[in-house]
Amino acid sequence: MTDPASERRRMAAVLSNKGVLKSPWLRGAVEAVPREQFLHPGVFLDEGRTWRPVTALGTDPDDWLKIAYSVDTLTTQLDGHLTADQTGEPVAGVPTSSSTDPTTVVGMIEALDLTADHRVLEIGTGTGYSTALMCHYLGEDNVTTVEVDPQVAARADAALETAGHSTWTVTGDGLLGHPHRAPYDRVIATCAVRRIPYTWIRQTKPGGLVLATVGSWPWGTGLAKLTVGEDGTAEGTIIGRSSFMQARAQAVTPVAGDLSARTAYADSERTALVSPLALDEWMPAFLAQLAAPGAQFVCAARSDGSPLRYLFDPERESFAEFLADGESWTVRQGGPVALWDDVERALVAWQDNGSPGIEAVRLRVTDRSHLYWIDSGPLLRWEHRLA
Numbered sequence: 001m002t003d004p005a006s007e008r009r010r011m012a013a014v015l016s017n018k019g020v021l022k023s024p025w026l027r028g029a030v031e032a033v034p035r036e037q038f039l040h041p042g043v044f045l046d047e048g049r050t051w052r053p054v055t056a057l058g059t060d061p062d063d064w065l066k067i068a069y070s071v072d073t074l075t076t077q078l079d080g081h082l083t084a085d086q087t088g089e090p091v092a093g094v095p096t097s098s099s100t101d102p103t104t105v106v107g108m109i110e111a112l113d114l115t116a117d118h119r120v121l122e123i124g125t126g127t128g129y130s131t132a133l134m135c136h137y138l139g140e141d142n143v144t145t146v147e148v149d150p151q152v153a154a155r156a157d158a159a160l161e162t163a164g165h166s167t168w169t170v171t172g173d174g175l176l177g178h179p180h181r182a183p184y185d186r187v188i189a190t191c192a193v194r195r196i197p198y199t200w201i202r203q204t205k206p207g208g209l210v211l212a213t214v215g216s217w218p219w220g221t222g223l224a225k226l227t228v229g230e231d232g233t234a235e236g237t238i239i240g241r242s243s244f245m246q247a248r249a250q251a252v253t254p255v256a257g258d259l260s261a262r263t264a265y266a267d268s269e270r271t272a273l274v275s276p277l278a279l280d281e282w283m284p285a286f287l288a289q290l291a292a293p294g295a296q297f298v299c300a301a302r303s304d305g306s307p308l309r310y311l312f313d314p315e316r317e318s319f320a321e322f323l324a325d326g327e328s329w330t331v332r333q334g335g336p337v338a339l340w341d342d343v344e345r346a347l348v349a350w351q352d353n354g355s356p357g358i359e360a361v362r363l364r365v366t367d368r369s370h371l372y373w374i375d376s377g378p379l380l381r382w383e384h385r386l387a
């Protein structure tokens with residue numbers, strides 16, 4: 001029979017060989033925290049179009065441990081309510097809670113540059129596994145974790161108790177932080193946000209860090225690491241690619257239905273200077289979200305199979321529709337914001353400046369705005385104002 005402790009050591013070795021796990025204390029935590037206890041009542045395994053429910057109770061213990069210590073994201077909830085014990089059959093659905101891939105979790109915790117006396121606020125408790133890793137080092141009193149879904153929070157709280165941590169598990173909207181236990185040295189979000197809430201910065205000590213994934217698309221999102229200044233602003237860089245489920249209050253409702261009705265009236269039509277297929281790539285997609293923050297990218301096909309691409313900004317009632325025309329693309333734009341003009345300008349400026357990677361992007365957050373910029377070019381600057 002497989003020994004869970006040896007599975008944990010194996011996983012720690014994998015993470016260490018990948019260059020993700022570096023700190024001895026975190027290695028100790030990975031080798032000590034029983035991930036399988038945080039997956040109750042079970043997980044959904046990705047089968048392409050459907051999710052296969054697997055519960056601890058109905059599975060051979062060795063197989064269950066193999067799943068628990070796979071270096072992979074394990075989805076624990078679909079569509080905001082469904083857990084693996086509630087269905088015997090593979091189901092379709094959208095993941096709404098999970099134990100994130102340990103590579104990501106450990107990488108993010110390493111990026112927090114923790115010392116043993118730090119007080120941490122975590123947004124998006126999920127299973128509580130990442131919370132437990134931090135509690136192992138900081139102690140339960142120094143970790144506050146906020147989960148929006150009451151059932152998910154209750155399961156995580158129970159798992160944390162079982163693992164020996166009576167953590168401050170708060171049920172609520174993490175976008176508000178948790179002022180009652182502020183100030184914190186570190187804020188870490190394990191869900192993505194379109195905009196970093198100023199509450200997180202306000203609740204962080206000067207010199208403290210905020211670490212969160214920014215963006216609203218399923219790809220083309222980046223991990224922002226910001227240092228909070230004495231003046232109440234925060235500044236830093238995008239330290240790499242990162243992908244997370246959206247914070248529920250900021251989640252985007254996907255554009256669906258009759259797309260031809262949305263694009264019926266165009267104000268302009270021209271040949272695109274850049275192919276919209278560029279947006280399939282991570283960095284161009286990130287730039288598109290900076291240049292057109294409310295826009296969604298939609299991929300579709302005509303009945304003859306030829307590709308169709310769209311940008312929609314439902315709030316601004318604006319669209320760009322792309323029609324393949326041999327090697328080139330025609331873009332039709334409608335509404336008050338010429339979405340593709342904005343995105344294309346960003347992409348051209350980025351290419352003209354040597355196509356720097358996502359790590360070149362800097363971000364400054366104040367109570368009024370997010371300012372993103374890349375030092376290499378004056379046109380590589382995007383300000384999103386709240387007021």
Ligand SMILES: C[S@@+](CC[C@H](N)C(=O)[O-])C[C@H]1O[C@@H](n2cnc3c(N)ncnc32)[C@H](O)[C@@H]1O
Pocket residue numbers: 096097098099100105123124125126127128129130131146147148149152172173174175190191244245246247248249
């Ligand atoms: C990817 S999971 C968290 C992973 C978790 N830290 C782990 O590795 O075990 C994201 C979680 O964020 C939660 N969430 C989404 N929006 C939230 C919000 N506004 N406030 C707090 N939690 C939120 C979801 O319910 C979900 O459980």
